[in-house]
Amino acid sequence: MKKDISNKALAGLLIAAIVISLSGTMMVFDKQGGITGFATEQNGTAAINISGVVSIALPSNSIDFGTSSVVPPNAYCNVSYDGSSTTHEPAACGGWSGSGDIIVENDGNQAANVTIKARDDVATFIGGQSPGMFYKSADNESGSCSGNVVSSYTELTTSATNFCDVLDTGADDGFDTVKLHLKLKIPSDAVGYKSNTLTFEAS
Numbered sequence: 573m574k575k576d577i578s579n580k581a582l583a584g585l586l587i588a589a590i591v592i593s594l595s596g597t598m599m600v601f602d603k604q605g606g607i608t609g610f611a612t613e614q615n616g617t618a619a620i621n622i623s624g625v626v627s628i629a630l631p632s633n634s635i636d637f638g639t640s641s642v643v644p645p646n647a648y649c650n651v652s653y654d655g656s657s658t659t660h661e662p663a664a665c666g667g668w669s670g671s672g673d674i675i676v677e678n679d680g681n682q683a684a685n686v687t688i689k690a691r692d693d694v695a696t697f698i699g700g701q702s703p704g705m706f707y708k709s710a711d712n713e714s715g716s717c718s719g720n721v722v723s724s725y726t727e728l729t730t731s732a733t734n735f736c737d738v739l740d741t742g743a744d745d746g747f748d749t750v751k752l753h754l755k756l757k758i759p760s761d762a763v764g765y766k767s768n769t770l771t772f773e774a775s
Contacts, residue, residue, distance in 0.1 A: 628679065628684055629676075634674065636672050648758060651758060678739045688709075689730055705754075707728045708753045711750055714747060
């Protein structure tokens with residue numbers, strides 16, 4: 573005849589099962605190094621839009637040759653000025669003395685291709701028989717024009733021509749300026765006050 577399991581025996585079995593279950597769980601947790609939280613990873617974004625700026629300035633913007641005349645018997649006088657000294661060809665053909673400076677500075681954050689042109693052609697500007705107007709460019713600070721400067725006197729016209737094809741920003745060394753050298757051929761029959769506007773353009 574089957575014996576009924578008493579309530580006391582059932583309670584004992586239940587307690588034993590719980591103890592065994594907890595013991596197994598602790599063993600598993602111990603092997604895994606304890607209970608840890610869920611690992612999560614989320615991404616955010618940062619954005620900025622930086623504009624490239626091509627810009628030039630003229631910290632010095634005028635040259636003045638002063639007043640003189642072609643000394644006879646010369647038919648003309650070539651007067652050149654580099655920002656510091658004046659040269660006459662032929663020697664003693666006139667008494668002009670240059671002053672001032674025209675300096676082009678890159679004040680943008682991109683290298684600039686700089687051109688030059690005159691408002692008036694040489695006949696309108698100087699007049700007389702066979703006048704001339706010429707320019708060249710040179711670093712005002714060493715290495716400012718990392719491209720090509722105009723190293724020999726070139727005719728200056730009303731059409732844009734190269735002045736410096738790569739004028740640096742000076743971000744690395746602070747060198748970002750190029751200066752103008754100007755040469756005028758003055759005929760003996762040219763008279764009066766003369767003025768012209770020179771335009772520098774960057775791209």
